[in-house]
Amino acid sequence: MFVYGHKANQKNLKLISECLGVPLAPSEKGLKNALTLKPKELENQVLVTGIKSTQDLELLLEFKPRLIIQDTAHSVDFDLSPALLEGRGFFLSLSTETAYKSELAHYVYRTMEARGHPYEDPDSLIIVLQEIIANAIMYGNIGIESIDRGSLEGMSALEKKLTEAFENPDIAQKHVTLSFNKEDSDYLFSVRDQGVWTATKKNKENPFLRGTSIVEEYTSSYFIDKASSRVSFSFKNIQSELLTRQKAQTEITSYNEKEGSAEEEEDAFSSFLTNVDIYESCLLVVDDLAFNRQIISSILKAKGFNNIHFALDGQEAIEKVRDINPDLMILDLMMPKVDGYEVCRTMRQDKEYRKLPIIIQTALESSIDRNKAFTAGATDIVTKPINSSELTSRVLIHLENRLFMKELTAYQARLQEELEGAVLMQKEIFPSPEKIKDLETAFNVKVSAEFQACSELTGDMWGLIKDSKKRLGVYVADFSGHGVSAAVNTFRLDSLLHTLSKIDCPANLLHELSAKLKPSMRPGHYATMCYGYIDQENEEFVYAASGCTPPLIRLPDQSVHVCENAGIPIGISADITYTLHRAPFPKGSILLLYSDALSDNLCDLDDPTMGPLVALLKTCTSPKETIQTLLEAMKKSNDVVDDDLTLLAIQG
Amino acid sequence: MDITFDKHSDHDLVKLSGRFTFVDHAAFKEMVETLLKSDCQKCVLDLSGIEFVDSAGLGMLLIIKDELGKKDIPLVLSKPSGQVEKMIKVSHFDQLFTIES
Numbered sequence: 001m002f003v004y005g006h007k008a009n010q011k012n013l014k015l016i017s018e019c020l021g022v023p024l025a026p027s028e029k030g031l032k033n034a035l036t037l038k039p040k041e042l043e044n045q046v047l048v049t050g051i052k053s054t055q056d057l058e059l060l061l062e063f064k065p066r067l068i069i070q071d072t073a074h075s076v077d078f079d080l081s082p083a084l085l086e087g088r089g090f091f092l093s094l095s096t097e098t099a100y101k102s103e104l105a106h107y108v109y110r111t112m113e114a115r116g117h118p119y120e121d122p123d124s125l126i127i128v129l130q131e132i133i134a135n136a137i138m139y140g141n142i143g144i145e146s147i148d149r150g151s152l153e154g155m156s157a158l159e160k161k162l163t164e165a166f167e168n169p170d171i172a173q174k175h176v177t178l179s180f181n182k183e184d185s186d187y188l189f190s191v192r193d194q195g196v197w198t199a200t201k202k203n204k205e206n207p208f209l210r211g212t213s214i215v216e217e218y219t220s221s222y223f224i225d226k227a228s229s230r231v232s233f234s235f236k237n238i239q240s241e242l243l244t245r246q247k248a249q250t251e252i253t254s255y256n257e258k259e260g261s262a263e264e265e266e267d268a269f270s271s272f273l274t275n276v277d278i279y280e281s282c283l284l285v286v287d288d289l290a291f292n293r294q295i296i297s298s299i300l301k302a303k304g305f306n307n308i309h310f311a312l313d314g315q316e317a318i319e320k321v322r323d324i325n326p327d328l329m330i331l332d333l334m335m336p337k338v339d340g341y342e343v344c345r346t347m348r349q350d351k352e353y354r355k356l357p358i359i360i361q362t363a364l365e366s367s368i369d370r371n372k373a374f375t376a377g378a379t380d381i382v383t384k385p386i387n388s389s390e391l392t393s394r395v396l397i398h399l400e401n402r403l404f405m406k407e408l409t410a411y412q413a414r415l416q417e418e419l420e421g422a423v424l425m426q427k428e429i430f431p432s433p434e435k436i437k438d439l440e441t442a443f444n445v446k447v448s449a450e451f452q453a454c455s456e457l458t459g460d461m462w463g464l465i466k467d468s469k470k471r472l473g474v475y476v477a478d479f480s481g482h483g484v485s486a487a488v489n490t491f492r493l494d495s496l497l498h499t500l501s502k503i504d505c506p507a508n509l510l511h512e513l514s515a516k517l518k519p520s521m522r523p524g525h526y527a528t529m530c531y532g533y534i535d536q537e538n539e540e541f542v543y544a545a546s547g548c549t550p551p552l553i554r555l556p557d558q559s560v561h562v563c564e565n566a567g568i569p570i571g572i573s574a575d576i577t578y579t580l581h582r583a584p585f586p587k588g589s590i591l592l593l594y595s596d597a598l599s600d601n602l603c604d605l606d607d608p609t610m611g612p613l614v615a616l617l618k619t620c621t622s623p624k625e626t627i628q629t630l631l632e633a634m635k636k637s638n639d640v641v642d643d644d645l646t647l648l649a650i651q652g
Numbered sequence: 653m654d655i656t657f658d659k660h661s662d663h664d665l666v667k668l669s670g671r672f673t674f675v676d677h678a679a680f681k682e683m684v685e686t687l688l689k690s691d692c693q694k695c696v697l698d699l700s701g702i703e704f705v706d707s708a709g710l711g712m713l714l715i716i717k718d719e720l721g722k723k724d725i726p727l728v729l730s731k732p733s734g735q736v737e738k739m740i741k742v743s744h745f746d747q748l749f750t751i752e753s
Contacts (some may be wrong), residue, residue, distance in 0.1 A: 480707045523718040524711035528743070547743035568744040572714060576747075605704070605735045 003046045022046055279304040281399050284326040286310070286317040286343065287361070288335045292386075296330060296361075299388040300395070314338025318346055321353060328357045328399055330382075330391075333373065341376040348377035355405070357398035361386060423456050426487055429494040431464050439464050443472045445534070448623035450631060450647040459486025459527075460595050460644035461493065467533055469504045476548065476593040476646055477529040480569075489527065489571075492517060506531045506544040507580040514546070514570035526569035530593055534585060534652055541585040544578040546570045549599050550610060552617055554626075556588040560614040587652055590626055592617060595646040598630060601639050623649035653702070655683050663694035669701025672736075674708035684716050692725055696752075700731035705739055717749065728752050 002025035025045070047065045283305055287293045293310050300308055309324055311317040315338045321329065329347075333340035340360055347353040360378040362369065363385075373381055380394050431439075436447050449462065459479035467473040475497075479489040496516050503509045509531055517527070530551055532543020541553060546567035553561040563583045568576045585591065602612045616633055620626040626649040634641065653676040658665040664687060687695055697716070702709075713729070720727045730752045732740050740746060 480711050524715040526711065526714070528707075566742050566744055568747060572748065606738065608738070 001045055004042065005047070278396065278399050278403065280307055281305065281327040282307045282309065282324055283395070284309045284311060284317065284320055284324065284329045286312075286314070286320075286329060286335070286340070287332040288313055289332075292332065292361075295386060296391070299386065299391055302388075303392045303395075305395075314340065314343045317343045321347065321356070325352075326356070327402060328359065328395060330359050330361060330395070331378075333360055333362045341372065344373070344376040344378055355402070357402055359391075359394055359398065361391075419456050422484075422487065426457060426490065429461065429463075429490060431462075436464065439466065439472060442466065443534070443536070445472065446623050446651040448627045448647075448649045450627050450645070452641075452645040454642055454644050455482065457483055457487035458644045459483075459490060460646050461490045462593065462646050462648050463494075463497070465497065465501070467504055468502050469533075471504075471533040471535065472650075473531070473533045474591070474593065474648065474650060475529060475531040476595065476648060477527050478548070478595050478644075478646075479527045480525050485522075485525075489517070489521065489525075492520065493527070504533075505580065506533065506542060507578040510544045510546055510567070510570055510578040511576060514568075514572070514576055515574035517571040518574050521571040526571040528569045528596075530565070532581075534591070534650070536587075536652060539584065539586045539652075541583045541591055543581055543583070545581065546576075546578065549594055549596050550608075551583070552592040552594075552610065552613060553583055553585060554590040554592070554617045554620060555584065556586060558618050560617050562608075562610055562614065585652055589652055590617070590620065590623060591650045591652070592626060593646075593648045594630075595644060597641050597643040597645040598634065598647065600643070601634055601637055601641060602630075623651045653679070655679060657683075657686070659690070663696050664690065664692045665696050665698060667698040667701060670703065672699075672702045672705040672709035672712070674706065677708065677712065680712045680716075684719050687716075687725075688719065688723065692720075694726045694728070695720055696728045696730050698730045699736055700733060702732070702736050703734065705736045710739060710743060710745070713745070713749070726750070 001022050003022050004025045043064045045065050283300060285293055285296050285300075285308060287296065287310075293312075297308055297310075309320060309326065311320045313335045317329070317331065318338070320326075331340045331343055338346075340362075344358055344360070347356055347358065357379045358377065359380045359382055360373045361382050361384055362373065363383065370381055379398060382391050382394055430451065431449075436449070439445070440447055447464070451460070451462065453460070459481060460477070462476045463474070465473035465475075477490075477493055479486040479493075493513070496513055500509060500512050500516070503512060510529065513529070513531075528547040528549075530543055530545045530548040532541055532551075534540075535542050541551070541563075543551065543563070544567065545551075545563075545565045547569045548565050548567075550565040551563040553563065555561060561583060564579075564581050567578055570576075599610065599613065602616075603610050612633075613630075616629050617626065620629050627647050630647055634645075653668055653670040653672050656667045656669075658667065666683060666687070695716070697713075717727055728750045729740070729745075732751065732753075740749075740751065745751075
C-alpha cells in the first residue's frame, strides 16, 4: 500500500504518509489525475485526490482504493454516503472549507453508526477528528493558503493524545499536558491544565472564528479570545460525550435551557396570535442522514414542538407533504434520488403548496448556491452546522407569518361573504323589472334605467313611487362617502320614504327627509337628492332639489330644458325650506335624472348649461335610446369612472 | 392641498390651496384640532387658492362648521371662486356659511 497524491501536495502527502504509517508512492507514480490511471494500479492504495463530483467519486471507487483522502478546497456538496457505506475508507479533509463543514463529520459519524459501532475503526476516526479539529483551529479564516501546519511531531503528539483520550476517558477528564512550540512555525500550541488545549496564532490578525462550529460539534466547551486570537477547547469524556447521539441530544437540550430568558420574550411575541398553539404546527423534517434528523428533531422538541414528521429523501418528502399537509418543511439540499432543489421546485409548481414555508438547511455558503436555493423556491436558508436558536427562531417566524396569513385570509373571506349578503339586500330596495313594468302600464309611461355600482355597496339610489295622490313619483339620491356607511344610509332613506309616503309635496318631503336623516348622519355627511312627480294633467314635472345634478327634460320639439337644481343637501339640517319647482313636461317629453358620474365625465366643470349632455339628449327619441346613447358616450370618453352611475329616463 | 396658518389679532386666517378632496381628510382634521387648541376667536378660511372641491371637501367644510359651532367660534369662507363657487352655489352653502368675496 502506498500513498498516491498530486506532486504539488508533497507536504500534505508526507504528513498523511507519516500519520498512516504508509509509505509514499514512488514519485513517478504520482497522481496527476486519478482518473487517468488504470484501476488496477490503484487497487488497495491510499489515494489523496480532489473529487469534484459524484461522477468522479464513482469512477474512483471502481479503482477499489483502501482509502480516499479529499485533498482540495472543494466543498463536499455531493453525496459521499454510498462510498462511505461501502467501507471504502474515509474521506477526510486537509483544507479549511471541508474541515469545518460538519456535513463531512456527519457522513463520518453516520458511517460509523451504519457499521454498527463508532469505534470499529479507531485509527481512521482519530485521523479524521484530528484533522478536523486542527484545521478548525488553524485555518479558521478562509483565504489563508499554504500555511505551515505546525510541526509533524506536534501533529503526531496531538494524534497520540487524542488516541489516548478516546481509548481512556479517565485521561481525558484529567489534565492533559501537551506542549509543542516550534519557533519558525506560524502557530504555537500549548496546553494548559485541566484538559484545556490552546492553540495560538502568531502574528496573525484575523480571528479564527469560522472553525468554531466544528469545534463546537466536537468539544464539550470552548472559548474564543478574539483579542489574542486564541481558541481554547476541552474534551471531556470523549467517548460518551461526543460520539453518541444521546449525548448530542442532551447537549442541545441543555444549550436550549440556558437560553430560557430569550424564550420568554418569544412567547410574548407569539401572543399576537389568537387561540392558536403554534407548537402544535405540523413540521416535516427532510434529511437523508439519521443523525441530522435526530439533531433537528431534538432542537424542535426542546422548543416545544411535538408534531414532527420525517422524510428520508426528496421523493418521500413530496409524498409526505401531500399526505400530511405540513405547516412548515425543513429541507436538506443534498439527498439521493430527488434533491432539495427539486423538492422545492415541485412544491412551488403545485398551487396547494406554493405558500408552504420551506427552510432549506445547507452547508453551502456561496451566494451562488444560496441564490440557487431561493430561485428554486426556498423561503429561508439556515446553514449547517445547525445552530439551534437560529433554527427555532426562523421556524417560529415563518410559522407565525403563515398563521397570520391564514387568519387574515379567513377574516377576509368572512367579510366578503357578509358583504355579498349586504349587496343582495341592497338590490331589494331598487325597483324590480316587474315593478317598473307595472308602473309603466299604470301611468302609460316608458322607463329605462341603468345602475352601475363602482364597488360592492353603493351610496346611490333611485326609485319610482305611486304617491298618495296616485301620481308617478321619481327620485334619485346620492349619499356622500362610500362603502358600508353610505349604503346603510340608502336603507334608511328607503324606509323613510315609506313612512313619509303621505307627504305629497316634494319640497315638504325633502324637508322632512332632511330632518329625519340628520340625527343619524355624522357631521360632514349628507345626500344630494331630487324628488318629484309627473303631473300628466298639467303636463309638468313638479319637484324639489337639494344640490343634485340638474334634471334634464327633452321636449318634443328637440329642445332640452335644464332644470333648477340648487338646494342644501339633505341630512345637514332639520330647518331647511326647499323650493318647489315646476318644469314643462308635455306628452312625449323625456325626463333624465342622473348621478354626477355622468356629468363629471361628459361636461365641463364650469358649464352650467350642460352643453355636451344637452347635445346628446337632443338626438334621443326614447328612454332606451337615451340610456344607450349616454352609455356609449361614457365609454368613448377616456376617463375612468370611479363613482356609482345612475341613469333614469322616463318618457311621458 | 396645502394648509397655512396665520394668526391675526382678532382672527385666525387659514389659507387653503390646491385641490380639496377626500385625500385631505386627515390633514384637515389636524388643522381643525390645532385651531381649537389655539384659542381661536374667529376663523377665516381663505379658499381663493382652491381650484377644485369634491363632495368630501364640502363635507369637511360642514365638519369645521360643526366643530367651531360647538364652541361658538364664528367661521367665514373667504373668496371662493371657479368650481368652488359653483359647488357652494349649487348646495346653497351660502345659506349655511358666512361667505366673503
